[in-house]
Amino acid sequence: MPANLPPDYFAAESAFRAATTTSAKLEALERMLAVMPHHKGTDHLRAELRARKAKLLQEASRERGHGHADVYVVHREGAGQAVLVGAPNAGKSALLQALTGAAARVADYPFTTQLPQPAMMPFEDIQVQLVDLPAVAPGATPAWLRGVIPQADLVLLVVDLDTDPTADLRMVQAELATLEDPLRSPSPALLVGTKLDLPAAQDGAELLRLEEDQLLLLPTSAVSNVGVDELRRRIVSALDVVRVYAKPPGRAADLTRPFVLRRGSTVEDLADMIHHEVRQTLHFAVRWPPDGAPLRVAHRYQLSDGDIIELHAG
Secondary structure, three states, X not given: OOOOOOHHHHHHHHHHHHOOOHHHHHHHHHHHHHHOOOOHHHHHHHHHHHHHHHXXXXXXXXXXXXXXXXXXXXXXXXXXXXXXXEOOOOOHHHHHHHHHXXXXXXXXXXXXXXXXXXXXXXXXXXXXXXXXXXXXXXXOOXXXXXXXXXXXXXXXXXXXXXXXXXXXXXXXXXXXXXXXXXXXXXXXXXXXXXXXXOOOHHHHHHHHHHHOOOOOEEEOOOOOOOOHHHHHHHHHHHHOEEEEEEOOOOOOOOOOOOEEEEOOOEHXXXXXXXXXXXXHOEEEEEEOOOOOOOEEEOOOOEOOOOOEEEEEEO
């Protein structure tokens, strides 16, 4: 039976042949597997590509000196980690670029992103790590996403408002359900609509609002930047963190470099973040409000966003 491979496959094959690094070869192989049709005519070729992938993963393992799963791991940085999940051509990469300013691989064909693509999103005096992930689709969702998505602090469900956003959302939710870790609570999620600048997007947004009553829709355009600033604020709010500024005794607080902690964290947690010994030898703490006198607070005092805290230890 003939394979009948699409043009996207041959483009990925050319990229594989031209690749000079293990990660680039893996990315091209992932794309070839993703766009390859599923039928008996491709079974042999699929098996061959998977064998090549396994060999490359072994090479990557040797290069790193440890497990090959690290090829797909993105270590959390900044105030939190949010992953972008969506159907093919949902506009995830363009959205990542609009939010972070980082150069992203953007193309008008599906499955452009094959490996995790992290970038840092600035917001006031902190940064949040965003990770563009490969598209999800029935029969083409990479299994390794099971080790990435449940570990994220926030999931951005990205849908194309100019097509059929309701169908795309239901498909993405179904695919995510197959990746969930039953021992963990699902990560909080935001619903993000893209391509608001296109002709049918307003109708798509209205339809989605009528049919989706669990998630608030955040419509955006990476072309005109409509909704991008609001989305930044929503992402930081959904992470549910507080920024705390440490004040060394006898000196002014550094208001440019906050410590970022989960809401509900205490003075002891702040001391532990600075150094374990600070927590162990902590005597007392002082809160410096911007419009009042300094106030001594307990070790279990729950920190608020913008708190200035002076720790006395030793």
